[in-house]
Amino acid sequence: MSTTGHTATAGQRATGAVAPRTGSPDQPVLRVDWPDCRARGLCAELVPENIVLDEWGYPLVTGPVTRRALRHAREAVTSCPHQALRLIEPVRR
Amino acid sequence: MTTPPGELLVSPGPLLLAGIGEDQSYAAHHAREGALPQLSVEDLLALTSSAAVRGRGGAAFPFATKLSAAADGVRRPVVVVNAAEGEPASAKDSVLLRTVPHRVLDGAVLAARALGTREIHVVTSEDRPETEEAVTKAVHERRGEGIRWRHQHAEGRFVSGQARAVIELMSGRVGLPVTAWKPEAMDGYKGRPTLLSNAETFAHLGVLVRRGPGAYAAHGTAEEPGTTLLTIATVLPDGQLGGAAPHVIEVEHGTPFAAVLSSPQLDAPALLGGYHGTWVGPGSLRELTVSHCALRDRGLTIGAGVVLPLTDGSCPVARTAELAAYLADESAGRCGPCRLGLPTLADELAALASGADRRHRIAEVAGLVERRGACAHPDGTARLARSLIALEGVVEAHLDGACRCGRGQVRQLRRSA
Amino acid sequence: MTSPLLWYVNRGSGVVLLLVLTLTTVLGILSTSRRFSALWPRFVTQGLHRSVAGTAAVLLVAHATSAVVDTYVDIRWWQALVPFGATYKPLYLSLGTLALDLIGVIIVTSVMRDRIPTRTWRAVHVLSYLTFGVAVVHGVGIGTDAGQRWSVLLTLACVGLVALATLARLGIGLRAAAEGSRA
Numbered sequence: 001m002s003t004t005g006h007t008a009t010a011g012q013r014a015t016g017a018v019a020p021r022t023g024s025p026d027q028p029v030l031r032v033d034w035p036d037c038r039a040r041g042l043c044a045e046l047v048p049e050n051i052v053l054d055e056w057g058y059p060l061v062t063g064p065v066t067r068r069a070l071r072h073a074r075e076a077v078t079s080c081p082h083q084a085l086r087l088i089e090p091v092r093r
Numbered sequence: 094m095t096t097p098p099g100e101l102l103v104s105p106g107p108l109l110l111a112g113i114g115e116d117q118s119y120a121a122h123h124a125r126e127g128a129l130p131q132l133s134v135e136d137l138l139a140l141t142s143s144a145a146v147r148g149r150g151g152a153a154f155p156f157a158t159k160l161s162a163a164a165d166g167v168r169r170p171v172v173v174v175n176a177a178e179g180e181p182a183s184a185k186d187s188v189l190l191r192t193v194p195h196r197v198l199d200g201a202v203l204a205a206r207a208l209g210t211r212e213i214h215v216v217t218s219e220d221r222p223e224t225e226e227a228v229t230k231a232v233h234e235r236r237g238e239g240i241r242w243r244h245q246h247a248e249g250r251f252v253s254g255q256a257r258a259v260i261e262l263m264s265g266r267v268g269l270p271v272t273a274w275k276p277e278a279m280d281g282y283k284g285r286p287t288l289l290s291n292a293e294t295f296a297h298l299g300v301l302v303r304r305g306p307g308a309y310a311a312h313g314t315a316e317e318p319g320t321t322l323l324t325i326a327t328v329l330p331d332g333q334l335g336g337a338a339p340h341v342i343e344v345e346h347g348t349p350f351a352a353v354l355s356s357p358q359l360d361a362p363a364l365l366g367g368y369h370g371t372w373v374g375p376g377s378l379r380e381l382t383v384s385h386c387a388l389r390d391r392g393l394t395i396g397a398g399v400v401l402p403l404t405d406g407s408c409p410v411a412r413t414a415e416l417a418a419y420l421a422d423e424s425a426g427r428c429g430p431c432r433l434g435l436p437t438l439a440d441e442l443a444a445l446a447s448g449a450d451r452r453h454r455i456a457e458v459a460g461l462v463e464r465r466g467a468c469a470h471p472d473g474t475a476r477l478a479r480s481l482i483a484l485e486g487v488v489e490a491h492l493d494g495a496c497r498c499g500r501g502q503v504r505q506l507r508r509s510a
Numbered sequence: 511m512t513s514p515l516l517w518y519v520n521r522g523s524g525v526v527l528l529l530v531l532t533l534t535t536v537l538g539i540l541s542t543s544r545r546f547s548a549l550w551p552r553f554v555t556q557g558l559h560r561s562v563a564g565t566a567a568v569l570l571v572a573h574a575t576s577a578v579v580d581t582y583v584d585i586r587w588w589q590a591l592v593p594f595g596a597t598y599k600p601l602y603l604s605l606g607t608l609a610l611d612l613i614g615v616i617i618v619t620s621v622m623r624d625r626i627p628t629r630t631w632r633a634v635h636v637l638s639y640l641t642f643g644v645a646v647v648h649g650v651g652i653g654t655d656a657g658q659r660w661s662v663l664l665t666l667a668c669v670g671l672v673a674l675a676t677l678a679r680l681g682i683g684l685r686a687a688a689e690g691s692r693a
Contacts, residue, residue, distance in 0.1 A: 033272045034428035034467045040544065042553045054461050058429040079553055081541065083628055086274075 024091040027064035030073055036084035043085050046076040059085075099223045103188045106343025107312055108300045108320050109293070113192045119234035122195040126303055129199055134164045134207045137298070144301055144309055144318045149185075150175060150254075150291035151367065151397045152469075153385050156298070159288060162278035163208060166286030170208040173263070173282070173289040174201045174215045176224060177247040177254030180367040182329070183397045185322035186292040187224040188341040190217070193296070194231035196303075200295030202240060203302055204288055211241045216259050220249025251368070251423035255468045256281075256289050258425075269425040270468035293322055293398075313346035317384055320345050325354065326401040329412065330419035335405050346385075350378040350400070358402040362409045362487065366396020368416050369473025371480035372409050374487055378402070392483070394476070410491040413481045414442040420474045431471040434462035438478055450492055452482050516580040521654060523573040525664070528649055530566045532668040535642050537562060538635075539675040543682060567617055574610055602651030609645040612637055642672055 030043075030050055039057035049069040051059045065073045065087070077085045105113050115121070132140075142157035163170045174197060178186040189197050201213050215232060217225040225246065232242040247253040247268050255270045260282050262268030274280075281287025297319060301309045310318035320343050327334040344353055351359060359378045364370050371393045373381065378400075381388065385395050403412060421435035438458045441451045459475035466472075482488060490496040537559035546552040574590040577583070585603065589596040593604040593611065619626060619634045646669060655661045 031274075032465070034430070034465065035271055037429060039429055040552065041546070042556065045551045045553045054430065056429055056433045058433075058465070060461075060465075078624070079556060081556065083624060 025064065025088060026090055027066075028070060028073065028087055028089045029064050030061050030076070031086050031088055032059055032061065033084045033086065036082045038082050038084070040081050042079050042081065043076040046079055047072040051076065099221070100338045101184045101188055101191075102338050102340040103192060104340070104342050106320065106322075107345070108304065108309065108343065109189065109193065109196060109296050109322060110341075110343040117193050117195065119195055119231065126199075129202055130302060132203060132207055132302060134160065137203065137207045137302075138164075140301055140306055141298065144306055145316070146294065146297055146301065146319070147385060148290055149293035149297070149321065149398065151180070151369065151394075151473075153395070156290065156294055159276075159278045159290065160204065160208075162276060163286040163288040166279060168285045169212075170210045170286040170288060171282050172201050172205040172208065172210065172213045173259060173287060174198070174213065174292050174295050175254060175256070175259060175289055176228065176292040177216045177218045177259065178221065178224070178292075178397075179218065179247075179249075179251045179254035180369075180397045180399065181251070182324065182326035182339070182364075182367055182399045182401055184324045184326070184339040185341050185398055187221050189292055189296050189322070190224050190231070191227045194227055195235075196296045196299045197292045198231060198235060198295075198299075199303065200297065200299035202235075202238065203298060204295070205240065208286075208288065211239060212243070213240055214243040214245050214263055216245040216247055216254070216262070218247045218249050218253060250425075251420065252425050252468060252470050255470070257468065259289060260287065269427060270466075270470070271427075272467045314384070316386060317346035321383060321395070321398060323353070323383065323398045323400055325358070326399045329401075330415050334401075334403070344383045346383060348383045350381050350383065353383070354378060354400070354402065357404050358400075361402040361404045361406075362484070363400060363402040364409075364412075364416075364477075365400060366394040367399040367401075368420060369469075369476060370394055370396040370399060371476060372413070372484050372487075374484050393480075408446075408491055408496050409481055409484060409487055410442075410496070411446045413477060414439065414446040416477060417442045417474060420470070420477070424470060425468075428466040428471075430462050430465035434458055434465075435471060435474055438462065438474060442478060442481075445488070446491070448492060448494070452488065455479075455482060512580050512582040516576050517582065520573060520576040520580060523569050523576065524649060524653060525655070525661075527566060527569050527573055528646070528665065528668055530562060530569055531642060531645055532671055534559060534562045534566050535638055535672050536675040538638060539672075539679045542679060563617065563620075567613070570610060570613060574606075599652050602648055605644050606648035606652065609641050609648055612641040612644065616641065639672075639676070 030047070037058060039053075039059075041053055041057060041059075043059050044051045044053045047065075047069060050062055050065055050073060052062060054060050073087050077087050103110065103113060105111065138157050138161055141160065142155070146156040147153040148156055148159070176186045176190050176197070178184075198213075198215075201215070205211065205213050215228050217228050219225070228244055232244060235242070243263075245259070245262055247259065247262055250268075252258055252270055253262075253268050256277050257273050258268050258270045260277060261271055263282055277287040277289055279286060281289065301319070313319045323342050323344055325340040325342065327337045327339050342353060360376055362375050363373050363378055365373055365388070373393065381391075381393070383395070388395050403409065417435070417439035421439040424431045424435050426432045438455065441455045441458060445451045445455065455478050459478050462471035463475045464472060487496070537555055541556045541559050543555070577585045578587045578590050583598050585596070585598055589603060590607055590610065593607040594600075596603040596607075615634055616638060619631050623631050646665060650656050650665060653661065
């Protein structure tokens with residue numbers, strides 16, 4: 001696991017589930033607030049299971065968050081220097 | 094030689110564009126049509142879902158779903174008529190507001206009353222001053238109606254008409270997109286349910302109620318009742334095609350393009366939907382119909398109703414490179430993947446136009462910008478690029494030098510360096 | 511009650527607090543940098559900043575509590591929380607209390623960061639520079655070892671480190687602004 005974050009290709013992205021923009025998902029999912037994101041890259045270091053960096057240093061969310069990665073996903077959310085990452089959890093009906 | 098800005102051609106139509114030659118002032122409209130019926134939300138939902146009314150802003154979202162979400166909120170809703178028409182090639186909303194504004198405003202008032210609100214905002218764009226004047230006049234004519242009209246003036250940018258950009262403008266901030274965590278119909282302007290729809294959508298609502306569902310569904314198909322407005326467009330970033338004025342027509346759903354376009358238009362490659370739309374190859378329009386569903390099934394889109402045939406013999410590859418450069422310029426610049434990815438995409442398309450086979454890289458960059466922004470601007474640009482690559486034979490012909498445009502002659506790209 | 515232990519805890523925690531607050535402030539300033547390496551990933555500086563800040567908070571509680579509990583010097587509990595009404599060295603004690611209050615607000619807003627507007631969080635957090643200065647003056651004014659050579663050197667070194675980090679930060683900020691205007 002590279003702690004510096006690694007860049008991704010579009011192919012990697014195509015295999016991951018891409019979450020819709022709004023609405024409640026079935027599994028917890030990470031969403032980026034794009035106007036706030038400044039490509040600092042901490043998220044890719046903290047939750048590499050779900051985030052890799054593209055060629056411009058911006059996060060690519062590669063799929064829903066599994067139970068094992070949930071703790072790391074939460075840490076990534078609190079660690080973002082610009083509060084640009086959110087964890088959207090399923091609404092239990 | 095180009096047509097003076099603001100000049101548009103419009104033909105009469107069966108529903109929205111009926112009687113455009115007649116007096117369309119509010120007094121005449123009211124005298125002809127009578128008082129606007131008062132319908133409940135349930136009535137409107139029933140009407141709009143059985144008539145399958147879809148939004149005409151480009152996303153074709155089911156209007157009944159949006160109305161239902163706005164009605165379900167706790168706080169007092171607000172209605173927004175979006176006539177910003179950020180798509181430069183489109184003229185349908187301007188035509189509506191300049192010829193039959195009260196059909197649009199009727200729809201807005203119907204929705205507002207059903208939602209129990211008096212507040213209606215109408216958004217126009219500073220780069221379409223005739224439309225702005227028409228709205229000012231129309232709203233003034235309706236001042237006795239008990240509606241609190243607010244006329245919003247958007248900047249003439251491509252993304253100024255995006256829903257959240259409009260709400261930002263209404264809120265007194267810069268009119269550019271921001272991230273939406275909930276749909277604006279649920280949580281929009283000041284956290285209130287916001288029914289924001291395209292001007293043409295409200296016109297359909299108005300006509301549907303005034304003429305009745307029977308008369309409305311007498312046009313179109315069972316799956317897609319009614320009509321839609323098309324702009325037979327001529328506007329590209331470097332100016333107008335052959336100096337012709339855009340032509341707005343009303344067409345029943347299901348009508349073949351062959352019935353509304355001329356032979357040269359049908360034989361040319363064409364951009365369908367607008368600058369965020371999809372390309373069709375030469376002659377393809379002969380097999381297609383004006384139908385959101387039929388086009389969607391073929392990977393195409395009706396978008397904002399723009400049909401832009403390249404009747405001047407220009408090449409889709411070169412045109413796409415120009416369009417991508419324009420769209421990159423028009424990015425709000427707020428989101429990294431869009432701000433950085435769109436110029437990259439434009440550069441790759443320019444390289445393609447110059448004869449380098451960059452298709453793989455274009456697809457890669459398109460994949461990197463999609464759904465990674467606060468709005469759909471990168472998605473639309475990616476869609477345009479992907480549709481070019483998907484055009485059978487056209488890109489190959491261009492790369493082989495067999496297309497008529499001549500590779501070295503890519504027009505001056507409007508990019509700020 | 512009084513005892514030498516309380517006295518040493520208070521003085522000791524005071525000196526260590528100077529070091530820990532210096533480290534916290536410098537780490538916080540360096541967290542704005544975009545530099546990273548395989549050995550020092552991006553999240554480390556920020557993570558350390560938070561941990562060290564937590565340590566400072568604990569030390570601060572010990573420092574203030576020992577001052578109040580020790581009856582050798584008359585410091586009432588409210589004088590540790592409110593920066594006026596002190597009887598023992600009122601100016602310098604109040605500065606200490608002010609620093610404590612500021613640190614409290616800074617920490618609370620940071621814990622609640624996702625629930626408050628970003629500009630509010632930032633406005634409070636920028637007070638760290640002021641807080642550090644206030645804490646240093648408090649130590650120089652009220653510290654019983656303040657006149658000692660080691661204490662003077664230590665204080666100068668800590669202030670110097672923070673000043674250096676601040677200058678580096680200004681450099682980052684100016685560079686970023688220049689890049690922003692060039693784009």
